[in-house]
Each structure stands twice: as C-alpha cells, then as structure tokens.
Amino acid sequence: MTALPAQPLSPLDGRYQAAVSDLGEYLSEAGLNRARVQVEVEWLLYLTSHSMFGSSPLSVEQAESLRGLYLEFGQADIDWLAEKEAVTRHDVKAVEYLVRDRLASLGLDSIAELTHFACTSEDINNLSYALTVSAAVQQVWLPKLQTVIGLLRALAVEHRADAMLARTHGQPATPTTMGRELAVVAWRLERIAEQVAGTEYLGKFSGATGTFAAHVVADPSADWIRISQEFVESLGLTWNPLTTQIESHDWQAELYNRVSHANRVLHNLATDVWTYISMGYFRQIPQAGATGSSTMPHKINPIRFENAEANLELSSAVLDSLAATLVTSRLQRDLTDSTTQRNIGVGFGHSLLALDNLARGLGEIDLDRAALAADLDSNWEILGEAIQTVIRAEVVAGRSSISDPYALLKELTRGKRIGRDDLVAFVEKLDIGDEAKGRLLELTPASYVGLSDELVDRLP
Numbered sequence: 001m002t003a004l005p006a007q008p009l010s011p012l013d014g015r016y017q018a019a020v021s022d023l024g025e026y027l028s029e030a031g032l033n034r035a036r037v038q039v040e041v042e043w044l045l046y047l048t049s050h051s052m053f054g055s056s057p058l059s060v061e062q063a064e065s066l067r068g069l070y071l072e073f074g075q076a077d078i079d080w081l082a083e084k085e086a087v088t089r090h091d092v093k094a095v096e097y098l099v100r101d102r103l104a105s106l107g108l109d110s111i112a113e114l115t116h117f118a119c120t121s122e123d124i125n126n127l128s129y130a131l132t133v134s135a136a137v138q139q140v141w142l143p144k145l146q147t148v149i150g151l152l153r154a155l156a157v158e159h160r161a162d163a164m165l166a167r168t169h170g171q172p173a174t175p176t177t178m179g180r181e182l183a184v185v186a187w188r189l190e191r192i193a194e195q196v197a198g199t200e201y202l203g204k205f206s207g208a209t210g211t212f213a214a215h216v217v218a219d220p221s222a223d224w225i226r227i228s229q230e231f232v233e234s235l236g237l238t239w240n241p242l243t244t245q246i247e248s249h250d251w252q253a254e255l256y257n258r259v260s261h262a263n264r265v266l267h268n269l270a271t272d273v274w275t276y277i278s279m280g281y282f283r284q285i286p287q288a289g290a291t292g293s294s295t296m297p298h299k300i301n302p303i304r305f306e307n308a309e310a311n312l313e314l315s316s317a318v319l320d321s322l323a324a325t326l327v328t329s330r331l332q333r334d335l336t337d338s339t340t341q342r343n344i345g346v347g348f349g350h351s352l353l354a355l356d357n358l359a360r361g362l363g364e365i366d367l368d369r370a371a372l373a374a375d376l377d378s379n380w381e382i383l384g385e386a387i388q389t390v391i392r393a394e395v396v397a398g399r400s401s402i403s404d405p406y407a408l409l410k411e412l413t414r415g416k417r418i419g420r421d422d423l424v425a426f427v428e429k430l431d432i433g434d435e436a437k438g439r440l441l442e443l444t445p446a447s448y449v450g451l452s453d454e455l456v457d458r459l460p
C-alpha cells in the first residue's frame with residue numbers, strides 16, 4: 001500500500017475545517033505567533049516612546065512600519081519562524097529573532113537590544129494568549145452562540161402558544177408550550193453568554209519570576225510596576241500584579257468553565273430536540289439531494305443534533321481539562337501549560353462546530369401541531385392536578401367541604417388513562433362553587449398551560 005501524503009489528524013482540520021476556520025485566525029500556531037510579534041513590537045514602541053535607556057521615540061512612519069510586522073504577518077513570516085525554531089528549539093526566542101531581523105531591514109538596528117527587553121517568554125506568551133483568546137471569543141464563538149440563541153428566540157416566539165404535553169420523568173405531566181420550553185434554553189444561554197462576555201482577560205508583565213529583578217537592576221529609578229500596568233492595559237487587558245513567572249491562568253479556568261457550562265446547556269437542547277423529533281413533535285424538513293439512511297430510503301436522521309451532542313462532549317472534555325490543569329504550576333513555573341494551551345482552539349473548535357450544527361438543525365425542523373394536539377388529547381388524566389388544586393381553593397374559601405381532594409383525584413387518575421367524558425362526569429358531581437366548576441369544565445389539556453405564552457416575553 002502506498003503511504004498517504006501527510007494528513008491532518010484532527011477532524012477540525014480536515015472534514016470540519018470550513019465550519020471552524022474562523023477560529024484559526026486567532027487560536028492557531030500562526031495566530032499565536034502573530035500576537036507574539038504584536039506584543040514584542042508594542043513593547044519596543046513603549047520603551048522608545050518613553051525614551052527608556054536614552055532611546056528616542058520612533059517617527060510615525062517608523063512606528064507604522066514596525067506595526068506592519070504584525071499587521072501584515074503572513075506566510076513568509078510563518079515559514080521564517082518554523083525554520084528558526086528548528087534551530088533555537090525555543091518558540092518565543094524565534095519570534096524575538098524575527099523581530100530583530102526585521103528591525104535590521106527597517107534600519108532600526110540601534111534599538112535591537114530593546115527587543116524582548118527584560119522579558120521572560122511568558123511575558124510575551126500570556127499577553128498573546130489573552131489577546132487571541134479574547135478575540136476568538138468575541139469575534140467568533142460568542143457571535144455563533146448568539147446566532148443559536150437568536151434562532152431559539154424566534155422559535156420560542158413562533159411557538160409560544162403551541163401547547164405540548166410536558167413529560168417530567170418521561171411521564172405525562174402538566175402541559176407547557178413548545179415556545180416556552182425553547183425560551184427556557186434561550187434564557188439560560190443568554191445568562192452564560194453575558195458571563196462569558198464579561199470575562200476578565202488578565203495579563204502579567206514582570207519578568208522571569210514576577211519580581212521585576214532584571215528591570216530594576218537595569219534602571220533602578222524607573223517605576224516598573226506602573227510601567228508594567230500601563231503596558232498591559234495599553235493592550236486592552238486587565239493587569240495582574242502578583243504572579244510567579246506565569247500568569248496564573250485563573251481567568252482561563254473561569255472562561256473555559258463558562259464555555260463548558262454553555263456546552264452542557266446546548267447538549268441538553270440537542271438531546272431534547274432529538275427526542276421531540278423522535279416523538280414526532282418536530283418534523284425534519286427534507287433537504288434536496290440528501291440521504292438519510294444508506295439502506296432505508298424513507299429515513300431522515302437528526303444528524304445535526306447528534307453531531308452537536310458529540311462535539312459538545314468533546315469540547316467540554318478538552319475545556320474541563322484545561323480549566324483543571326492550567327491553574328497549577330510547580331514552584332515558579334513548569335512548562336505543562338505550554339503544550340496544554342495549544343489545545344485551546346481544539347476546545348473552542350468542537351464547541352463552534354456543535355453550534356454550527358445546532359443552527360443548521362434548528363433551521364431544518366417544523367413543528368407538527370397535530371402531533372402535539374393528539375398527544376394532549378389522549379392524556380386527560382393530567383388535569384387531575386388542576387381539579388385537586390381548584391377544590392383546595394374552594395375548601396379554603398368556604399365553598400366546598402370535600403376532604404382530602406388530592407386523595408380523591410389520586411383515586412380517579414393515578415396510573416389510569418381517563419378520557420374527557422370521565423372527567424366531565426367527575427367534575428359535574430363535585431361539591432364546589434359554580435364559577436370554579438365552570439372553569440374546570442372548560443379546561444382541556446391543551447388549555448392547561450398556565451402563563452406559558454406570557455412567560456416567553458421574559459426573554460431579554
């Protein structure tokens with residue numbers, strides 16, 4: 001057998017590439033290296049603009065061409081870095097060499113020694129991760145989550161009054177509406193989306209062990225703590241003043257826990273919609289040219305929801321592992337976080353893929369109102385709760401002397417299938433006020449939905 005040419009191992013880079021490629025802009029090796037160049041360049045610009053160590057501020061044109069190193073970062077830089085890292089065996093050092101090399105081409109040799117000045121690699125890495133993860137969340141993942149929330153919201157409004165038998169414990173229970181059930185999910189996701197949007201992206205910039213030792217020895221008179229804060233904040237990040245060599249990664253744990261939480265709520269949505277499809281509540285809209293089963297021609301399979309379910313599980317497995325492990329580092333640092341963080345894109349990628357499938361799936365289903373109505377109509381016994389509650393109210397109001405209404409209804413309904421006629425006959429004989437009796441006689445399983453419709457308006 002002939003060996004295949006080199007192949008991607010992750011399906012995110014193969015089969016599913018198109019659905020997740022937007023994340024590659026930030027959470028790929030190249031995205032990370034571009035951010036590293038950005039941090040190195042901005043630090044150079046900071047030092048020179050403050051005339052540190054007798055340097056002079058760069059001209060507007062010089063600053064612009066320096067910023068071009070990251071703004072126009074491309075394939076040539078990616079290749080250059082790969083070659084250099086093969087020699088240095090140190091990824092951040094390779095980035096420093098790239099910046100120095102480009103400084104020479106720009107005629108800025110005189111400031112070359114300010115490149116990576118007093119920095120440890122983590123000073124560059126932690127700011128780069130904060131920048132890229134923040135961009136990936138805000139530019140890619142959150143908008144996709146909002147797309148799904150938007151679809152849920154639209155379906156919730158459309159089906160706000162479509163009564164449906166509820167099934168607590170899988171058993172017929174007090175009805176709801178399909179719209180309200182979807183609104184519950186949208187509401188939960190909206191809360192988590194807000195928490196994710198509020199993530200604090202922390203950055204440290206304090207040298208090899210977080211003490212500013214090299215900084216102070218180079219210039220004892222400078223206010224390095226203030227400089228560090230000013231520089232980190234100039235990148236749009238929140239300054240972390242107290243760390244070891246590494247940024248402590250607590251913000252990452254917080255973020256990944258939130259995304260993983262969103263994954264689990266979405267998983268609940270995927271399996272519930274799958275179940276509604278299986279019960280015939282949702283019809284799947286046939287897609288032109290598509291095949292359901294390779295052998296059973298009649299089938300349309302809910303593959304979008306099944307794909308989402310699996311990818312949400314994979315995403316949470318990766319993000320849970322990141323959240324659990326990134327918060328520990330032996331003594332002043334170990335390097336385990338380096339390889340772990342290279343998988344942030346994997347965690348977000350599986351979640352993004354799931355969101356993409358959920359969005360498609362939600363756009364390919366149609367509510368079968370007749371199926372919902374038929375199910376309600378064959379479960380009149382669920383009105384037992386309504387009747388016993390009305391009797392209790394009547395007893396308290398002095399309009400009935402029935403004792404233990406719950407037991408009475410239990411006797412009538414528990415484990416039994418009861419039709420409309422049985423219930424009407426039962427209610428007519430009840431010793432309760434006429435107004436309450438009239439209300440109960442008008443009640444049907446389809447109208448026993450409380451304030452479901454109105455509750456949909458509680459969506460923000």
Ligand SMILES: O=C(O)C[C@H](Nc1ncnc2c1ncn2[C@@H]1O[C@H](COP(=O)(O)O)[C@@H](O)[C@H]1O)C(=O)O
Nearest residue numbers: 089090091092119120121122245333335338339342
């Ligand atoms: O500023 C420093 O570098 C300080 C140094 N700590 C390090 N901090 C950050 N990166 C480091 C460190 N050490 C190694 N490397 C480089 O990390 C890369 C690890 O590769 P991989 O395991 O594939 O993620 C790989 O490129 C490694 O060369 C220390 O001694 O404390």
